[in-house]
Amino acid sequence: MAVDGISFQINKGECLGLVGESGCGKSTTAKMITRLEAADEGGIFLNGKEITQAGNKELRAIYRDIQMIFQMPVDSFNPRIRLGESIMESMINQGMKRHRAKARAQECLAVCGLPKEFADRYPHQVSGGECQRASIARAIANQPSLLICDEATSALDVTIQAQILKLIRQFQNEMGMTCLLICHDLALVQEVCDRVLVMSNGRIVEEGTPDEIIMNPREEYTKRLIDSVL
Amino acid sequence: MEIGLEKSVTVRKSKTRKDQTKLKLYVFSALVVVLLVIAAFASQLVPYDPYQQDLGKALQAPNSNYLLGTDRYGRDLLSRVIMGAQATIFSSLLLVCIISVIGTGVGLFCGYKGGKIDSLIMRISDVFLAFPGMVFAIAVAGVLGGGIMNAVLALACISWPKFARLARGQVLSVKNMPYISASKLSGSRPAKIIFKHILPNIMGPILVTATLDIGTMMMELAGLSFLGLGAMPPIAEWGSMMSNGRSMLQTSPWVILAPGGAIFITVMVFNLLGDTVRDVLDPKFKK
Structure with missing residues (x-):
């Protein structure tokens, strides 16, 4: 069992960090929130509404509010489709006209710091950082209320990491977006998050503000996690 | 100590190979x-x-009037080989189209859906794969009766599982890629995910197998015709023409060599095209 009896809530506009070693169930948690993976028991609530049993049609409506940024930027785009087309997909699925969706996609790319020519490129023609920016553009296109970043920066090098985080932070402030940041890098979490959950073996072992957790960890596991970083 | 020699380094360009593959593709496509x-x-x-x-004019050896000679009824073999191309090539293409479309459809469905229905259909395809194919085709063609369409149907019955397995395997490997999750998160319906995101990414191997299979299927169709279960006389078809000529192999070999040579050349051309298509679609070739 990857995740076992976890319970937490994210407040509106908050940036919640979820840290832990590989295989502790962080990504599974993200997949369960987005319903990409089914939970055996328990409930998931979005804005007070239960989405655990939502049917396909409801789910498509829910996905306007939840978006996710994936760990491998290049793999998160269909290699045979231009980036712009992938960004437009969610808007077209909601019935937006093609030319308006295209304009919006270019706008989103621009906000994420990419010139609009990138809409016509294929994923393998751009670098990892640029691809991750495009993936942020795709995620924010519908102005979701919850953005899940599943190790969004771990495949990138340090300077690009900082830029991407800054971008996410910026959108969070501007749009009042709620953010779930899944990460294994405590330093990044300390910089960005308002609150942190520490996960181990599918359970949440500790919760608190980043400073609290890093300065005075209560659990043995958290101490080891911090020691391993420093 | 000083070394005054400047070593010039030449980097072999991968371009040459690439150009050759492109050229091969053009040549074989043209053929x-x-x-x-x-x-x-x-x-x-x-x-x-x-x-x-x-x-x-029966059984004339190749001469200036009849370039490939004549058969035992005095029919011009060149004309019959050309006419036979129609029956043989188009029925093979039809056969490959049928099995690749049906097989890919079944494979896509099973791979995407998973679960019990997937297991059930895959066990059925195992049953087909466990049978000696040609024997089964002969049995089916025997039940359906002669005729080139029945031969196509008989071979379609036994050949689709190959494509279903191939497509299913490909779907399973693509299905868990992040871009499929991303597409789900974009609110795409399953049909859109299958046809826009999965199908284009698994087309490569299926296309290669289909192209290579044209040759194989042509041989199997000719085999059925040779056994008298395919095209009915007097229709010109390479397999049945060879069958007609087999008793005269010692006395007038051209009767069997003409359609045999035609099968040989056609199958080879299609196989070479298949190999080249595989090289072209190889991801390493793209870079």
Whole structure:
């Protein structure tokens, strides 16, 4: 069992960090929130509404509010489709006209710091950082209320990491977006998050503000996690 | 100590290989197009009527009038080979189309859906794969009766599982890629995910197998015809023409060599095209 009896809530506009070693169930948690993976028991609530049993049609409506940024930027785009087309997909699925969706996609790319020519490129023609920016553009296109970043920066090098985080932070402030940041890098979490959950073996072992957790960890596991970083 | 020699380094460009593959693709595609054109315009291209019997000219060796000779009813073999291209090539293409479309459809469905229905259909395809294919095809063709369409149906019955397995395996590997999750998160319906995101990414191997299978299927169709279960006389078809000529192999070998050579050349051209398509679609080739 990857995740076992976890319970937490994210407040509106908050940036919640979820840290832990590989295989502790962080990504599974993200997949369960987005319903990409089914939970055996328990409930998931979005804005007070239960989405655990939502049917396909409801789910498509829910996905306007939840978006996710994936760990491998290049793999998160269909290699045979231009980036712009992938960004437009969610808007077209909601019935937006093609030319308006295209304009919006270019706008989103621009906000994420990419010139609009990138809409016509294929994923393998751009670098990892640029691809991750495009993936942020795709995620924010519908102005979701919850953005899940599943190790969004771990495949990138340090300077690009900082830029991407800054971008996410910026959108969070501007749009009042709620953010779930899944990460294994405590330093990044300390910089960005308002609150942190520490996960181990599918359970949440500790919760608190980043400073609290890093300065005075209560659990043995958290101490080891911090020691391993420093 | 000083070394005054400047070593010039030449980096071998991968371009040469790439160009060759492109060239090969063009050449073999052109050859296939030539074959298709011959098949399509067969009735205009034939020098003599392929069905006109003239016993006075029977079994003539290749000469300037009859380039490939005549068969035992005095029909011009060149005309019959050209006419036979129509039946043979188009029925093989039809067969490959049927099995690749049905097989890919089944594979996509099973791979995407998973679960019990997937297991059930895959066990059924195991049953088909466990049978010796040609024997089963002979049995089916025997039940359905002669005729080239029945031969196509019989071979379609036994050949689809190959494509279903291939497509299913490919779907399973693509299905868990992040871009499929991303598409789900974009609110795409399953049909859109399958046809826009999965199908284009698994087309490569299926296309290669289909191209390579044209040759195999052509041989199997000719085999069925040779056994008298495919095209019925007097229709010109390479397999049945070889069957007609087999008793005269010692005395007038050209009767069997003409359609045999045609099968040999056509199958080879299609196989070479298949190999080249595989090289072209190889991801390493793209870079």
